[in-house]
Amino acid sequence: MMSAKKMLAILALLPGLALASEEEFQYDRAPERSDIGSLQNGAKLFVNYCLNCHSASAMRYNRLRDLGLSEDQIKNNLLFSGEKVGDLMNVALRPADAKAWFGAVPPDLSVIVRARASEKGSGADYIYTYLRTFYKDDTRPTGWNNMVVPNVAMPHVLWQLQGVRTARMVEEADPHEPGKKIHRFDGFEQVSKGSLTPAQFDEQVADLVAYMDWMAEPARETRKRLGVVVLIFLTFFVFLAWRLNASYWKDVK
Incomplete structure (x- = not known):
């Protein structure tokens, strides 16, 4: 049986299948998470599960220092195959092997949250809903199906945590x-319990999605802070220019 670690790495394979049905299913709103604890947990989930098959080639391990992790913590907890802290988050899986095993090359997840944004919701909403709407379907090769992406090629990677459900x-x-x-669709029926309660499972998925959202633009908070500084400077400059202009023309009749 494929391990849960390898299974989660197949995230987002063949997302374009059954678009008509995908349009009918409404996304759940992904909880907003920006606290360091949630992002660190999401990074751990991402590195432990997703990086077996998926790359995040726009991201380096040492960028996780922005989440409050030291280099020693990154080395001891997030590097498993001889990678260096400064390496990009690439995988050793060859595209040809991925094609043979999964039927498609697993996409790079660096900016997957941005790529999946639509009029129905943000990319975070899409992934959050997608990971939480798998159900048992014995007619599928993997034994699983999904409400967001019907006939999905990916198995339910988190079934041991969520348990087995049918639609x-x-x-x-x-x-x-x-x-x-x-x-x-009229809801899910729980067949067997997972190791987490439904609320705990949703919390773990929310942390993973929050990290992937952060990874899509690690400098977002810095950009926002710089934007505020620039606006304050421009406001002060406009005021200064206005007063200088008034002073220059005050004696001109």
């Missing part, structure tokens, strides 16, 4: 085509 579907008449039946 409850209700058959109804199609309002657009008389005589035709459709199946409407």
Whole structure:
């Protein structure tokens, strides 16, 4: 059986399948997390699970110092295969092997949160909903399906934490085509419990998504702070220019 660590690394394979159904399912709002503890936990989840197959080639391990981690903490807790603290977050998996094993090359996750933003919600909303809406489906090769991406190629990587669920579907008449039946999603049914409660599971997913959101632009907070400084400077400069202009022209009739 594929380990949970390798399974989570297949995140986001074939996200474009069944777009019509994807448009029908509403995203849940991803909790906003900016505290260091949540981001550190999200980084641990990301490095331990996602970096087996997915790269984050725009990110270096030493950038995690921005989350309050020392180089020793990064070395001892987040490096497992001889990487150096200054290395990019790449993986040894060859694209040809990934294609043979998974049917597609796992995408780079550096900016996946930005890439999945749409009119339905942010990229964080998409990933947060996606990771929480897997259900057991024995008709699929992996045994799993997903409400956000129907017929997804990826198995449920977090099933040991969330437990096993099935999707409850209700058959109804199609309002657009008389005589035709459709199946409407009517919630999940828990088959077996996972190691976490539903609330705890959502917390872990929220931390992982928060880290991926941070990783898409690690300098975001610095940019915001600099923006405030620039606006304050421009405001002061405009005031100074106005007073100098008034002083220059005060004796001119």
